[in-house]
Amino acid sequence: MQSTGVVLHTDKYQINMMYAHWINGTHNKKVVFEAYFRKLPFGNGYAVSAGLARIVAYIQNLRFEESDLVYLSEQEENYDPGFLEELKQLRFTGSLYSVKEGTLVFPNEPLIRVEGRMMEAQLVETALLNYMNYQTLIATKASRIKNVAGSDILMEFGTRRAQEADAALWGTRAAYLAGFDATSNMLAGKMFDIPTKGTHAHSWVQSFDSEEEAFDRFAQALPGQVTLLVDTYDTLNSGVPHAIELGKRLEAEGKRLSAVRLDSGDLAYLSIKTREMLDKAGLPYVKIVASNDLDEHTIMNLKVQGARVDSWGVGTQLITAADQPTLGGVYKLVAREGADGEYLPTIKISGNPEKVTNPGIKDMYRLIDPETNKAIADYLCFPHEELVPKGESLHLFNPSHPYLNKQLKKYKSEALLVPVFLDGELVYKLPSLEEIRLYHRQQLDLFWPEYLRMLNPEHYRLYMSDEVWETKNRLMKEYMSK
Numbered sequence: 001m002q003s004t005g006v007v008l009h010t011d012k013y014q015i016n017m018m019y020a021h022w023i024n025g026t027h028n029k030k031v032v033f034e035a036y037f038r039k040l041p042f043g044n045g046y047a048v049s050a051g052l053a054r055i056v057a058y059i060q061n062l063r064f065e066e067s068d069l070v071y072l073s074e075q076e077e078n079y080d081p082g083f084l085e086e087l088k089q090l091r092f093t094g095s096l097y098s099v100k101e102g103t104l105v106f107p108n109e110p111l112i113r114v115e116g117r118m119m120e121a122q123l124v125e126t127a128l129l130n131y132m133n134y135q136t137l138i139a140t141k142a143s144r145i146k147n148v149a150g151s152d153i154l155m156e157f158g159t160r161r162a163q164e165a166d167a168a169l170w171g172t173r174a175a176y177l178a179g180f181d182a183t184s185n186m187l188a189g190k191m192f193d194i195p196t197k198g199t200h201a202h203s204w205v206q207s208f209d210s211e212e213e214a215f216d217r218f219a220q221a222l223p224g225q226v227t228l229l230v231d232t233y234d235t236l237n238s239g240v241p242h243a244i245e246l247g248k249r250l251e252a253e254g255k256r257l258s259a260v261r262l263d264s265g266d267l268a269y270l271s272i273k274t275r276e277m278l279d280k281a282g283l284p285y286v287k288i289v290a291s292n293d294l295d296e297h298t299i300m301n302l303k304v305q306g307a308r309v310d311s312w313g314v315g316t317q318l319i320t321a322a323d324q325p326t327l328g329g330v331y332k333l334v335a336r337e338g339a340d341g342e343y344l345p346t347i348k349i350s351g352n353p354e355k356v357t358n359p360g361i362k363d364m365y366r367l368i369d370p371e372t373n374k375a376i377a378d379y380l381c382f383p384h385e386e387l388v389p390k391g392e393s394l395h396l397f398n399p400s401h402p403y404l405n406k407q408l409k410k411y412k413s414e415a416l417l418v419p420v421f422l423d424g425e426l427v428y429k430l431p432s433l434e435e436i437r438l439y440h441r442q443q444l445d446l447f448w449p450e451y452l453r454m455l456n457p458e459h460y461r462l463y464m465s466d467e468v469w470e471t472k473n474r475l476m477k478e479y480m481s482k
């Protein structure tokens with residue numbers, strides 16, 4: 001996908017650090033950063049990774065154009081022209097590893113690892129987090145909604161209420177990969193090949209002398225796609241009876257009314273009554289669509305009340321992640337080049353033990369029970385530490401939960417971080433959105449339901465190898481004693 005002119009989509013402090021490194025001659029030093037979040041959103045038991053497709057496009061287009069350099073030359077920092085010349089040559093020459101989109105991910109897991117020159121690895125922080133944080137958040141919200149909707153159809157309706165165009169488009173993509181079935185956003189449909197669906201607005205009904213005439217004319221214009229919004233005046237006394245009249249006339253002509261949409265009032269009561277009226281009129285095939293500020297809680301509640309809804313239109317609450325506006329993902333330095341060219345692990349200390357970073361370049365594995373094919377836990381280790389072959393025992397340790405310390409006897413493992421760029425070259429074949437959607441469903445199958453439930457889910461654990469823990473412990477002690 002083409003996207004240009006994104007190199008200045010970064011914070012000024014990144015440019016200033018790049019400059020200071022350049023002035024100090026440290027700009028070519030190799031460093032390693034990891035991106036991760038610390039807390040699951042919405043009280044969910046997992047998050048759904050998303051954002052990689054856009055990150056790949058961003059990295060591929062990372063270059064300072066003439067106009068960017070002119071803009072930088074006008075800044076109060078008075079950057080040296082030699083620095084701007086250096087920026088002119090800048091391309092991403094590093095390596096980037098990432099979990100695949102659609103993967104179920106958990107707190108403190110490296111979702112993206114960037115290895116490269118200080119200049120490049122620092123520059124990309126802001127955009128990477130921006131894409132990862134938003135898309136992962138929306139995919140997670142969508143996955144929760146899908147969780148309660150089951151096999152009902154889910155339509156994304158949020159564009160008009162989204163935080164502007166990019167959020168609407170990429171949020172729609174995130175919603176689709178996590179289980180939504182269609183969108184009302186035509187540009188998202190065209191760009192990402194997402195099925196599009198649409199009914200009509202109240203303005204359609206209001207623009208005619210009567211509701212009957214509005215319904216009639218809509219059906220004449222779009223005979224294959226007739227979904228009528230029935231709440232403009234009075235749902236049960238006007239909208240539904242008029243829709244039924246038209247439905248019967250259409251049937252006599254060998255056509256069919258597809259659905260009616262309810263957009264206000266008590267959606268449980270109204271959908272139950274509407275279903276009764278449609279069935280009694282001999283129109284059992286006419287579906288019921290519901291919309292109006294829905295989210296996973298209202299949908300679940302409506303289902304408990306016996307609502308007879310076939311299809312849900314979800315806008316505001318999904319696209320704005322209304323109950324939690326950010327994922328809070330961070331990008332932390334975990335290793336830097338030492339004097340002899342070797343990588344030295346780095347740590348960030350915090351008074352809050354949860355915020356102390358996990359030092360060093362780490363790989364991450366999902367450990368799976370070979371008998372049940374269900375995920376047991378995730379595991380961090382250094383790349384040189386080969387996972388013990390199947391059948392042999394693996395020591396699991398989590399410093400936050402030392403009492404969970406245990407030996408794992410039988411397991412399979414899957415590497416979660418895949419190489420995306422190696423030395424600047426794209427080596428990852430981006431899957432289609434349909435493939436990602438399927439992969440997300442398979443990911444859900446890999447987990448026991450207790451991790452997936454919406455309320456008070458079980459905590460899925462992340463363990464670290466003894467060596468990762470020893471390194472962390474050693475660095476913590478070193479810094480504490482300074």
Ligand SMILES: Nc1ncnc2c1ncn2[C@@H]1O[C@H](COP(=O)(O)OP(=O)(O)OP(=O)(O)O)[C@@H](O)[C@H]1O
Binds near residue numbers: 263267269291
């Ligand atoms: N049976 C129900 N149980 C729980 N929540 C419901 C039920 N029916 C509708 N809702 C939700 O309650 C909220 C009702 O919104 P609101 O109070 O604005 O009423 P409204 O019907 O939209 O009124 P208006 O006619 O002004 O649009 C919406 O979020 C809707 O999804």
Ligand SMILES: O=P(O)(O)OC[C@H]1O[C@H](OP(=O)(O)OP(=O)(O)O)[C@H](O)[C@@H]1O
Binds near residue numbers: 157161263292315
């Ligand atoms: O409630 P959401 O989950 O955000 O879903 C989108 C909402 O947008 C439309 O209303 P709007 O009042 O904007 O347009 P209308 O005039 O067609 O009702 C639609 O009728 C939904 O209620």
Ligand SMILES: O=C(O)c1cccnc1
Binds near residue numbers: 157184261315
């Ligand atoms: O097609 C619809 O019914 C629709 C589209 C966007 C927002 N609300 C409703």
